[in-house]
Amino acid sequence: MRVIEIEHMYKSFRIPHEKRNTLFESMTGVFKPPSYETFNALNDINFSVEEGEAIGIIGENGSGKSTLLKIIAHILNPTDGNVKINKKVTPFLELGVGFHPEMTAVENIKTYGTIMGMSKRNLKSRTDDILEFAGLEKFRDAKLKNFSSGMQVRLAFSTAIQTDPEILLMDEVLAVGDMEFQRKCLDVLNNYRKEGVTIVFVSHDLSSVRRFCDRTLLLHKGEQVAIGETGDVIDKYVYSGGEISPDVNEIEKDSSQTDDDSNESVRWGNKKVEITGVKFYDKFGNGSTRFNSFDSMKIRILYKSHQKILDPVFGIALYSENGEYLFGTNTELKKLFINYVEGEGYIDLDVDRIPMLMGKFLLTVAIHAHDQKPYDWHDKQYSFDVIPSGRDAGLFEIPCQWNYDNMVTRARD
Amino acid sequence: MIVDHLKSLYGYRELIWQLAWSEFKLRYKNSVLGYFWSLLEPLLMLTVLYVVFSNLMRVQVEYFQLFLLLGIILWNFVTRATTIGTIAIIGKADMIKKVYFPRDIFVISACLTALIMSFFEAIIFILFMLAYRVPISINLLYAPILLIFLFVLSLGLSLILSALNVFFRDVQFIWQVILQAGFFVTPIIYTIDIFPADLQKIVLLNPVARMIISARDSIIYSLPVSTNDMAFMLATSFIFLVVGYIVFFRLEPKFGEEI
Numbered sequence: 258m259r260v261i262e263i264e265h266m267y268k269s270f271r272i273p274h275e276k277r278n279t280l281f282e283s284m285t286g287v288f289k290p291p292s293y294e295t296f297n298a299l300n301d302i303n304f305s306v307e308e309g310e311a312i313g314i315i316g317e318n319g320s321g322k323s324t325l326l327k328i329i330a331h332i333l334n335p336t337d338g339n340v341k342i343n344k345k346v347t348p349f350l351e352l353g354v355g356f357h358p359e360m361t362a363v364e365n366i367k368t369y370g371t372i373m374g375m376s377k378r379n380l381k382s383r384t385d386d387i388l389e390f391a392g393l394e395k396f397r398d399a400k401l402k403n404f405s406s407g408m409q410v411r412l413a414f415s416t417a418i419q420t421d422p423e424i425l426l427m428d429e430v431l432a433v434g435d436m437e438f439q440r441k442c443l444d445v446l447n448n449y450r451k452e453g454v455t456i457v458f459v460s461h462d463l464s465s466v467r468r469f470c471d472r473t474l475l476l477h478k479g480e481q482v483a484i485g486e487t488g489d490v491i492d493k494y495v496y497s498g499g500e501i502s503p504d505v506n507e508i509e510k511d512s513s514q515t516d517d518d519s520n521e522s523v524r525w526g527n528k529k530v531e532i533t534g535v536k537f538y539d540k541f542g543n544g545s546t547r548f549n550s551f552d553s554m555k556i557r558i559l560y561k562s563h564q565k566i567l568d569p570v571f572g573i574a575l576y577s578e579n580g581e582y583l584f585g586t587n588t589e590l591k592k593l594f595i596n597y598v599e600g601e602g603y604i605d606l607d608v609d610r611i612p613m614l615m616g617k618f619l620l621t622v623a624i625h626a627h628d629q630k631p632y633d634w635h636d637k638q639y640s641f642d643v644i645p646s647g648r649d650a651g652l653f654e655i656p657c658q659w660n661y662d663n664m665v666t667r668a669r670d
Numbered sequence: 671m672i673v674d675h676l677k678s679l680y681g682y683r684e685l686i687w688q689l690a691w692s693e694f695k696l697r698y699k700n701s702v703l704g705y706f707w708s709l710l711e712p713l714l715m716l717t718v719l720y721v722v723f724s725n726l727m728r729v730q731v732e733y734f735q736l737f738l739l740l741g742i743i744l745w746n747f748v749t750r751a752t753t754i755g756t757i758a759i760i761g762k763a764d765m766i767k768k769v770y771f772p773r774d775i776f777v778i779s780a781c782l783t784a785l786i787m788s789f790f791e792a793i794i795f796i797l798f799m800l801a802y803r804v805p806i807s808i809n810l811l812y813a814p815i816l817l818i819f820l821f822v823l824s825l826g827l828s829l830i831l832s833a834l835n836v837f838f839r840d841v842q843f844i845w846q847v848i849l850q851a852g853f854f855v856t857p858i859i860y861t862i863d864i865f866p867a868d869l870q871k872i873v874l875l876n877p878v879a880r881m882i883i884s885a886r887d888s889i890i891y892s893l894p895v896s897t898n899d900m901a902f903m904l905a906t907s908f909i910f911l912v913v914g915y916i917v918f919f920r921l922e923p924k925f926g927e928e929i
Contacts, residue, residue, distance in 0.1 A: 270927065280840040327926070331770035334923040346770070354768045357692070359699045364692065371688040372769060 259343065260424055260455050261306040261329060266338035268299040268324055268479075298324045299479045302338070311456040313470030313487060315463065315494055320476040322459045326350065326426050329457060344455065347373060347422035353413030358402035362393060365401050366416050373420045383419050391415035410438070418445045424455045443469075463491055464645040495547045495644055496539040523638060526631035530566050530598060530624050534559040535639045546641045550614050550654070554641075556606040558622055560633075562598045569595055569632065571604050574621040576637055577652065583618075589627070612654045615645040678772060686775050690782035693754070697787075708790035715742060716794075723859060731861060736798055736890050741858035743791045744882050748824050749849050751784035755828025756835050756842045763929045773922050774915070777832050781825045799889075807892035816885045816895070819907040823877055826910030833921040836928050852876070857883060877906040 273293040299321045306312050314322045327333045328340060330348040355372045356365050366387055370380040388394045391411040393404075401409060427446065446469060449456060460466050466473060466487060473490040475482040482497075483490050538555040539545040548554050558571060572587030588595060588604075595604075620639040625631040647654075679686070698704045716739050724734060731737050758780040759766065759773065766773065799806075835841040856879045862870055873879055880899055887893035 280838045280844075283838065332767060333926045348769055351768045355765050357696065359696055360692065364695070368688055368692050371685045372765065372771075377684050 258308045259305045260308045261304075261343075261457070262339070262341040263302055263304055263329075264339040266299060266302040266328070266335045266340055267297070268321075268328060268333065269295050269297045269336050272296050297479055299328075299335075299476075300481075302481050304474055304481070304484050306455060306457065308344070308455055309453040310472065311450055311458060311470045313466035313473035313490075314457065314459045314476065315461070315466055315473060315491070316476035316482075319478070321479040322476055323350075323428060325476070326428055326457065326459055329424075330426050342424070344423040345374070346424045346426060347420055348426040348428075349417060350426065350428045352410060352417055356401060356409065356413065359400060361398045361400055362388065362404075362412060363397050365412065369413065369416050370419065373417060375420055379419075387412075387415045387419060390418075414438070414441070422449065422454055424457065425449055427456065427458045427460075463495070464648065467491060467646055468648070491646075492539075492541075492549065495549055496541055496543055496545045523636045524634065525636075526623075526625070526633040528633055529564060530560055530562040530569060530632040532558060532622055532624060532633045532635055533561050533601070535620070535622050535635075537639075537641050548611055548641060548643055549646045550611050550643050551646055552611055554608045554611055556608070556620070557603050558606070558624075559601070559603045560598065560624060561601045565597050565599045566626075566632065567597045568627050569598050570625050570627060571595075572623045572625065573606060574623075576619040576621070578617040578619065580619070580637070583652075585621075587623075611643060613643045614647070614649055614651055614654055615643050616652065617642050675772070679775070679778070682771055682775055685771065686779045686782065689776065689779035690786060693779065693783040694786045705790070708787055709794055712739070712743065712746070712791040712794050719859065733802060733804060733890050736795070736802060736804065737861075737886060738859065739795050739798060740886055740889060741882050743788055743795060744820060744885060745853060745856065745858050745878070746791065747784055747788040747820065748827075748878055749853075750787060751781040751821075751824035752827050752831060752845065752849070753842075754780040754783055755824070756831040756845055758828065759832045759836050759925060760839070760929060766925055766929055773925060774829065774918060777828050777918070778825065780832075781821060781828055784824070785821065804890060805892060806889075809888045809892050809894045812888035812895045813885060815900075816881055816888065816903070819903045820878070820881050823881075823907040823910050826907065826912070826914035829911075829914030829918040833918045833925075836921065836925055852878070855879075877903055877910075 271293045272295075302325065304312075314325060316322050324333065326348075327350070328335055329342065330346055330350065331342070332348075332350075353365075353369060355368050357368070360368065363384060366384055367380060370383075371377070375383075385394075388397055391408070391414070393408060393412055396404070396408070401412075404412070443465060446456065446458070450469065456469070458466065458470055470487045472485060473487040474484045475490050475494050477497075483493050536544055536557045536559070537546055537548075538557065539548060540553045542555075556573065558573075570587050570589045572585065572589075574585035575583045577583055617640055619637040620641070621634070621636050622639060623631060623634040625634070698707055701707060703710065716735065719738055719742070720735055723738065755777050758776040762776050766776075831841055831845055855873060856876060857873070862873060862879070862883060865873055874883075880903055884895040884899055884903070888895055
């Protein structure tokens, strides 16, 4: 059964240049036509969600994700098009809606729970559970204004998860909070999924989207760019090259910088061969500076040789964002002997599998002679980002697996 | 459509009540006497008015204390319901931006909050009735019907005011002035007889005036309410409700953005 159907949906906001909030301003402004700009927040959105499906919505800031979520939640109305919601929607757009600082914990649970659609009887029997889960049993009759913000969030969260949603709308606001809280959120999300609740999940955290969502919708400046298998859509987002990704011009910027920059500390060598540019290519062969971890990538070094150089060595060095030296290699170490270079050309370094888990990485690229004398050395002049696709923590993946042998734990005879 | 809406309102009855009740409770938070104020307030007000009117102005009305008290209670209800009602939407901006349920719920529970407050005042009134040994008759049965009319009328007004107030914040101030004026052109502290006959007709166009007079007749003076008056009150409260809902639903889709 389709629970959410959206067809040719448009949403635009009028942004008045001066807001008329009082009757007087409206009356005196009658002869001045109101000046406003129309901002198209969403353009021609089409998709549907099946019951029990988990769908992710991704896109950079300002792409219309939250607006779309609010339209599904019925908080905003579309300017044009059809939106059909066939089940009860429970929005988790913000925790603790309706909380009042003057009320006690128990009173707030009651109000918030009722707002979230829980019945009185249900709430009564669960109040103790909620307080226990939040770790606030001792504070049941304390006023909310005396709670720390962490306690308030815990109380709100414990109450919210007691609801029995049919369609759950989750905004990225839940991503704030400490590790423990985020883990709890994801656990709850997981449980809802198992129970067959339809979930619409908006997040910047691509690894949680990858983990939870069957399908994903990619928005860019209000346009629906893609919808489909989560993995494909995330690839599209990450590897969209110049089109969608926010930090588009990084390669060009960096390389042009080095071209002009004769600063000794970042570039040195006798320039008999010059590095004219470095490009990163994703697994589809498109230029990009963002990569999913574990995907393949290609680093292309473009050079221009002013004379015939015999036996040059091309090398790279990889650094973490803090400048820690992580890895280095060159053509000599890999036993690739280049007889000579002349004129313009390029050399590729193929990385089969990016082992870094996440973060920004800096790259040094160099051409030098056999005796280490540099022709052209660009120190940490290039960078790219790695976006997590798994749950392992740290900087690098070490290929490994756990083995558990029952025989070992057998009780001693 | 109306039936569907009523059904969905019925589904939200616990929420309506919860919102109304917590609003009521909030009024007396941080006060030493708490709920007791809801009894004390009308009593003190009555004392002031009674001293002023019976000694200084020498009004000759049977059961004048009860006459005053009932008028004030009913007028207070209209004032509170529409005052809380006017800010029912803008005062709940955080909820309106984050969750959806039918927006008229906020207005209904605002009127309900006023009703809860009036309920406590009614207790004082009943005690006075007993103390003065006011005879009661079958005509008392008009009272609940009159109260329903008054509630419906206030709800209709609140719907219009709350919706307009989202777009023009002036509404809340203008309404306070109108209420102030209304207090004096409605026979609350005097009887309608002080007006000449043709002016009386104009005063009686105000449905609240008619409701207060009829309520006094049926509750204090054991008089029936004329069919004419009943028809007028039924019609006006119904018209206010319908107009209220038309205005409210016309403006409602923009609440989320405008607020």
